[in-house]
Amino acid sequence: MTIPVDRADVIVIGGGGMGSTAAAEIARRGARVIVLDRFPPPHDRGSSHGQSRLIRLAYFEHPDYVPLLRAAYRRWRDLEVAAGRALLTESGLLLAGPSDGEAVRGTLHAAAVHGLPVECLTADAGRVWYPQILLPPDWLLLHERCGGWLRVEDCVRAALDLAVGHGARLETGVTVVDWRADGDGVVVETDRGRYAAARLVIAAGPWAGGLLRLPSIPLVVLRKGLFWFAPRAEHRAGLVAGAFPCFAFDTAAGFFYGFPAMDGGGVKVAEHSGGAVVEDPLTVERGVDPEERARVEEVLAARLPAALGPLVASATCLYTMSPDGHFILGLHPGNPRVAVAAGFSGHGFKFASVVGDILADLALDGRTDLPIGFLAPTRFAG
Numbered sequence: 001m002t003i004p005v006d007r008a009d010v011i012v013i014g015g016g017g018m019g020s021t022a023a024a025e026i027a028r029r030g031a032r033v034i035v036l037d038r039f040p041p042p043h044d045r046g047s048s049h050g051q052s053r054l055i056r057l058a059y060f061e062h063p064d065y066v067p068l069l070r071a072a073y074r075r076w077r078d079l080e081v082a083a084g085r086a087l088l089t090e091s092g093l094l095l096a097g098p099s100d101g102e103a104v105r106g107t108l109h110a111a112a113v114h115g116l117p118v119e120c121l122t123a124d125a126g127r128v129w130y131p132q133i134l135l136p137p138d139w140l141l142l143h144e145r146c147g148g149w150l151r152v153e154d155c156v157r158a159a160l161d162l163a164v165g166h167g168a169r170l171e172t173g174v175t176v177v178d179w180r181a182d183g184d185g186v187v188v189e190t191d192r193g194r195y196a197a198a199r200l201v202i203a204a205g206p207w208a209g210g211l212l213r214l215p216s217i218p219l220v221v222l223r224k225g226l227f228w229f230a231p232r233a234e235h236r237a238g239l240v241a242g243a244f245p246c247f248a249f250d251t252a253a254g255f256f257y258g259f260p261a262m263d264g265g266g267v268k269v270a271e272h273s274g275g276a277v278v279e280d281p282l283t284v285e286r287g288v289d290p291e292e293r294a295r296v297e298e299v300l301a302a303r304l305p306a307a308l309g310p311l312v313a314s315a316t317c318l319y320t321m322s323p324d325g326h327f328i329l330g331l332h333p334g335n336p337r338v339a340v341a342a343g344f345s346g347h348g349f350k351f352a353s354v355v356g357d358i359l360a361d362l363a364l365d366g367r368t369d370l371p372i373g374f375l376a377p378t379r380f381a382g
């Protein structure tokens with residue numbers, strides 16, 4: 001008996017931040033695309049949910065990200081035009097920490113390398129401009145005007161709408177079991193049948209490790225809590241979107257970040273550092289972890305007490321960590337027909353717009369001119 005095969009030019013596994021933009025760009029270039037996802041995106045089972053994601057240009061993690069971020073800003077604006085709605089808000093970003101800390105030093109280094117405008121304030125000057133924030137005397141406060149947030153679910157929705165508008169097919173409720181090379185293409189086995197294509201894109205978030213089959217690149221999934229607090233009435237006006245920027249604190253206890261209150265909700269705060277290891281993304285605990293909440297509340301009480309009110313909402317997000325905390329982005333070392341986007345380590349969503357271009361280049365041309373050499377999967381070989 002012959003098993004029916006559903007065929008396309010490119011199959012994209014995963015319809016979240018990276019998969020959605022890849023599908024949109026590949027379809028825009030005229031290729032037939034099928035997107036496979038276990039859940040209907042945008043969903044809350046992976047890493048592309050929770051109302052908002054930070055975006056910034058002076059990137060302390062590594063200055064080589066800055067050219068990609070410049071392109072990402074442009075491509076988010078392009079997606080806004082195509083979608084007909086706002087996706088990126090440049091509210092400004094305040095980053096505070098010790099003057100010799102990794103975040104402050106790295107941000108100033110990236111700004112110097114790329115000529116980026118970043119205001120650097122002492123703790124005393126910072127209190128004058130932003131009296132809501134309490135800083136130790138040895139801390140600096142960096143202000144990046146073009147920093148801000150992305151509406152994460154709206155971004156995924158807009159990219160998928162664009163993909164479908166260009167002829168892509170979105171297949172949800174599909175669990176990918178395996179993939180293999182087949183002649184001059186690839187075959188993807190799922191619980192709903194077999195799919196075949198000339199090229200494959202793997203952008204499966206917390207499920208990527210099992211699909212990449214790259215022992216030299218162990219990926220670890222971490223659970224992260226997201227928390228929304230209602231500021232006390234007398235402080236709310238000063239902490240809403242438009243009046244207050246996004247913020248981040250590089251503390252001795254960990255790295256914490258947050259957003260002003262938007263859409264009638266609370267101030268969102270989360271910890272970027274730490275996190276519990278997740279064995280199975282399908283069964284992760286999604287309730288409030290009391291220890292996570294206590295850590296976030298302790299930092300708010302010390303640094304932004306005006307935001308510390310009743311907890312009004314929470315969510316769980318998953319980080320897929322690479323061994324060095326940088327992305328895994330490039331052609332699969334074992335198969336040049338497969339492009340991979342994985343291990344975004346909790347700081348990748350802001351790049352999703354340009355990652356879509358990169359994955360389209362790799363899938364359709366086998367190469368890209370965008371500067372991703374430092375993110376190549378082959379860097380872990382040996």
